[in-house]
Structure formats: structure tokens, C-alpha cells
Amino acid sequence: MGRFRIVSHGRLQDWIAAENGYFDEEGLDYEFDVVLLQNSDQNVVATSGDVRTGAYELYRSGGPGKKDMSCACHWAVNQAAVDSYGRMWGDAYSVIPSGIYAAPGSGIRQLGDLAGVEVAVGFHSGSHFTTIQALEAFLDPGDVKLEFVGMPYDRVDALLSGEVQAANMWGAPTYLVEQQGCRKVADSTFIAAFLFNGSIEREDIERYFAALKRAQLDLDLEPERYKHYYLNEIPARFHDRIDVRGFGPGERVVFLPYTKAMHGHTQEWLRGHGLFQDVQSGTPSYETVVDAR
Secondary structure, three states: OOOEEEEOOOOOHHHHHHHOOHHHHOOOOEEEEOOOOOOOOOOOOOOOOOOOOOHHHHHHHOOOOOOOEEEEEHHHHHHHHHOOOOEEEOOOEEEEOEEEEEOOOOOOOOHHHHOOOEEEEOOOOHHHHHHHHHHOOOOOHHHOEEEEOOOHHHHHHHHHOOOOOEEEEEOHHHHHHHHOOOEEEEEOOEEEEEEEOOOOOHHHHHHHHHHHHHHHHHHHHOHHHOHHHHHHHOOHHHHHHOOHHHOOOOOEEEOOOOOHHHHHHHHHHHHHOOOOOOOOOOOOOHHHHEEOO
């Protein structure tokens, strides 16, 4: 049995579990695979443009950060499981703070100001799906406009440089852009889910989540102690511009089931919006695609 690779997702719980020895105490033989959420591991500024590679495409190709067991928005994970790129873990999910932010000086202040404005998102990723879901609550569908701009920190670059007027941010980038004077215009908090491949033993997954549950309690009780770990997840080019002591706790792991009803509702929503017209999606049962008790 190989080592359990913990793929980073910008959250603090994995670092807490390692620091406090929870993975070791649960008997998990593990290693960290830190994947910065940007197009490149170089400290360069990406430009905006129509970038049509996102979380789902990384699952399809087995790309960086999407091997063994990993996390992404539940829409992408749901579809990846349906298309047999892994199995979805059904005994936990996470909730990620997210919002649509306007650049300083953009003039966008109210919800209605987003009508017809291109919002920078990541293709087939949480920012893509949650922006549609959030904006359609108060805009006509025809007024929802998107621009596909790379990975999360590519959108940070584009927003702070004024290349885009508005962008969806989630997790640590929400706190980063707020410290740079960007305005949160709409909340778009969303669910993320976990996907694993057939080489992972269920016992190791259970050990992982047992440690993560203990870490979540620590984060709830004393978040200030652990915020320095954000610097492990944020590209170095931003470090001298931020103070992570002012950040919030970020992603929260929820130890509740991702139910059959949630799975079916998500598939219906994706089909209704025609968001995966370029893939051949079957209709396997919930029990086939989700590993749940």
C-alpha cells in the first residue's frame, strides 16, 4: 500500500492535523503534495483571456493536484465521478467562503451593477458554477456574463491590476483581495467535495477524515494559532502585501453525507444549464459513483 498523498486545497485543516500529530496518531502514512492554485509554479503574473481548463479538465487528464485523492467544487467532482475519473467520498464535504469582488475604482457597488459585466471565473471550476448560481438569484440569465481567466491567483492578478472589473474569489484569495481594497458585491459560498481513485484504501480515507475532524475542532476553537499556514498556500509574490493574521478561517470541513438527493439535484442543475455538452455523460447510480455508508 502506497503513501497517502494529501493534495493541498488552500485550507488550514491539513496543516493543523500534521502539526498536532493527528495523521500519525490515526496511523496514516502520508505526504503533502502542495499545488499552488495558479497556472504555473513560477512567480509570474498571468494575463486574462479565454482559458478553458479547470478542475474538471484536470480530473479528466489526471493533471497536477488531481491524482489519488483531492478536492474541488462539488459540481466538478460530481461530474468527474459520473464520467468515471474517480469515486466521490460521500461521508463529508466542505463549505468554502466565496464572493464576487469588484476592483477598486470600478464603480461596481450594488448587485444590479453586475448586469452585463464580465465576471472572471475559472472554467468548469467552483468559481464558474457558483457565479452562475449566485447571479441568477437576482439577474436575468441573459445579463450573466463570464470571462474564463485561469486559476484562482491568476484572477487575483487580473483583478488587482484592473485587467478585469469583477472576479469570483474563494478561500484565501477572498481575504487577500479584501486587504487590497476590493469590494465584495455578492456572496457565492459553495460546497466542495472529495474524489479518490481506486488505488486508495478506504481505511486510509477514514484515517484521513478522522484526523481532519480533530483539526477542524482546533481551527474552530483557536483559528489565530494556525493562520500562518496560509503562507504555504499563497504564491510568494503576494506575501509582502498581506497580513494573514487578519484573514478568516477559510474552508470548513463538514462531516455530513453528500446525499443521493444532493447528487441528483446537482446533475439536474448541470444538465439544465448545458454546462457539460462537450462530454459524453452517462447516468450511473448514486451508489456507483459515491462511496457512502
